[in-house]
Amino acid sequence: SEDCTRVISSISYDGTNDCFIGFSSELINGLPVTNQFKTDSYSELETWFEEFDKSTHVNAHLIEPLLTKTSSLVHSRPYIISAYGTNNKVNSIDIFRKWIHIYNECKNRKINVVGFSSDCDPRYLKSNHPKIDHNLVKSDVCPRDRQNYSSCLKITSDDVLNLLNRRNTKATFVYLYILKLIILTYVKKDTDILTRLYYGWIIVFSYRMWWSSLRIEQNLSQVEKDNQFITKAAWFSSEINIHCLTSIIILVSSGHLPVYALNTYLFSSQACEATFRSARSLNGTFSSITNFSVYEFMNKIEKISILNKIKSTEESSVTTCSIKFPIHHKNRRDESSTATNTQNLTPITITDMEKIIIKTYQKAQIIMNELRLTETLKKNGLDDCKKLSSFVFKELNERSIVDYSFVDDDDIEESSDDEADDNNDNTSQSLDTDDESNENVLDNDDLDIHHIVTSKETFQGMKIYEQIDPSKKNHYFSIFINNKQKFIHKQTAARLLTKSENTLSSSRLSRVQQTHRQQ
Numbered sequence: 001s002e003d004c005t006r007v008i009s010s011i012s013y014d015g016t017n018d019c020f021i022g023f024s025s026e027l028i029n030g031l032p033v034t035n036q037f038k039t040d041s042y043s044e045l046e047t048w049f050e051e052f053d054k055s056t057h058v059n060a061h062l063i064e065p066l067l068t069k070t071s072s073l074v075h076s077r078p079y080i081i082s083a084y085g086t087n088n089k090v091n092s093i094d095i096f097r098k099w100i101h102i103y104n105e106c107k108n109r110k111i112n113v114v115g116f117s118s119d120c121d122p123r124y125l126k127s128n129h130p131k132i133d134h135n136l137v138k139s140d141v142c143p144r145d146r147q148n149y150s151s152c153l154k155i156t157s158d159d160v161l162n163l164l165n166r167r168n169t170k171a172t173f174v175y176l177y178i179l180k181l182i183i184l185t186y187v188k189k190d191t192d193i194l195t196r197l198y199y200g201w202i203i204v205f206s207y208r209m210w211w212s213s214l215r216i217e218q219n220l221s222q223v224e225k226d227n228q229f230i231t232k233a234a235w236f237s238s239e240i241n242i243h244c245l246t247s248i249i250i251l252v253s254s255g256h257l258p259v260y261a262l263n264t265y266l267f268s269s270q271a272c273e274a275t276f277r278s279a280r281s282l283n284g285t286f287s288s289i290t291n292f293s294v295y296e297f298m299n300k301i302e303k304i305s306i307l308n309k310i311k312s313t314e315e316s317s318v319t320t321c322s323i324k325f326p327i328h329h330k331n332r333r334d335e336s337s338t339a340t341n342t343q344n345l346t347p348i349t350i351t352d353m354e355k356i357i358i359k360t361y362q363k364a365q366i367i368m369n370e371l372r373l374t375e376t377l378k379k380n381g382l383d384d385c386k387k388l389s390s391f392v393f394k395e396l397n398e399r400s401i402v403d404y405s406f407v408d409d410d411d412i413e414e415s416s417d418d419e420a421d422d423n424n425d426n427t428s429q430s431l432d433t434d435d436e437s438n439e440n441v442l443d444n445d446d447l448d449i450h451h452i453v454t455s456k457e458t459f460q461g462m463k464i465y466e467q468i469d470p471s472k473k474n475h476y477f478s479i480f481i482n483n484k485q486k487f488i489h490k491q492t493a494a495r496l497l498t499k500s501e502n503t504l505s506s507s508r509l510s511r512v513q514q515t516h517r518q519q
Contacts, residue, residue: 001062001078001117003272004086009054011498012295013491018474020045020494021295024053024087030098032084042450042477042493049497055085055294060301061102062271066114067260077312078271080301085294114251114261115244117268156180170370177367178206186241186265193262194348194356197249200242201357205364205385207235208392213373215395216380246353253348278304361385450479463489 011022019038026033037052039045062078081102099116106113154160156176164173184191185199207230214225229235245264251257279300280290292300314323368374374383382388468476468487476487488496 001064001267001269001271002059003118003269003276004057004059004088005273005276006056006291007058007085007297008291008293009056010293010295011049011054011494012293013475013489013494014295014298015475015491020048020490021298022055022085022293022494023048024055024085024089027090027094029101030090030094030096031101032086040474040477042479042488045477045490045493046450046497049499053087053089055087057086057088058294058297059084059086060272060275062275064267064271066258077308078275079308080275080305083298083301114248114257115267152179153183156183174206174367174371178203182238185245186268189263189265193249196245196264197242197353198356198360200238200245201360202363202367203238204242205361205388206367207238208388209364209368209373209377211235212382212388212391212395213368213376216376216382249348249353250350275301275304358385450477451483452479452481454481463492 009022011020013019014021017035017038019035021037023037025036037048039048060083061081063081064078102116103113156179161173161177161180164176181199181203185196185203191199211229214220214229217225220228248257248261248264252259252261279292279297282300282303283290310323365374377383377388382391464481465476465487466485476489477493479486479488
């Protein structure tokens, strides 16, 4: 799974690796350059502060193992494989190439990757009804907070859907009903696996009918069509998820994957979110600070990894003296219900799955017929499952610009689709800059000594010395202050070059919605 969270934009010096952490590194084939910001020149560090963005987010990758044998564990524990700072300017091809790299590296180590998980912002709709009927509050239907899952559950409750199941609110009803099917398919733990398959294909066919009816409409502009449909990310996610779920069922049924793989609700980016929450809570009771920089997060995940390893080992232990970690009462209740609802798959053939999918198409037709969309599709010869799917595939294939099925190492600078046009403003001439930086770092004889003129003679509280321990030479820059040679610690240099002290809200909602750019 992959996800990112906001961090405090600041530059810190890592003495262990002799490099600076906090800059947003360049991406080569979607992968950040390792130890890119490593230098012994104060002038080069000053140039980096002027030319490179600071990281506003930290991106983390976690792996959720599949249990292949009986264990006392309720479920496996995810662990962190990588994390790095980013300015959140990335395009689709970078993400694809990064996933391909992870897949190939795992394959070389004889690790089979079943799928990748990342988050996608859901959409919320407003509706006005008496609170006594639906038990909703204003924040439940407020579109500003797009990560409030508890409110999402409330607006898709049976009470709300019953209120909306009227002629003048059919569209809102259908929208929220499909949203409820998404929850039952991918989030709820007690949904039977074949029921997940059934609901998942209803979602996909409903979206295909909806999108196709807009696509063939001649009286609407492209902007109006886009505004009357869900986001592309949400739609593509529904397509990818159901095809992945179908593949997993086939692989489990044929014996290529363990039955544990059917617990699809475990495989999401929520493992990343849990890691971020753990990192924010590691400060203890003597500190109210809940945010961190990229460097601080790197230090925290080492502790989190150790704790997860101990937790996983102790939970699988059958001894009476094992360590018991405190569990929130809600999580304890969820895990106990999970243990009693282990997914089982009865023998199923491809023919049986095809019959289920045909039934889902017929159910989707009934749903969309409430909105009279099937009439439009029938007039244009799209009233058949195969014809509809072929039309959607053809339309999407014609609009595709980049062939993501093939990755060429010489095609690093290739532009991607139109959704990433605004994210590429800082990637030009990246290779030339990297080559020049490496030449400057390697050629120590040609380094320019930086000169600073100041009225101060003493530097109390700052790590600026006339002499240093030769064994720690790599931790200092050699500079001239008032024509006198001094040695300044690299962390001190980073603080001197920092123009503003950035802050981040402790509120999750404010942190997500924070619009001002950190300097």
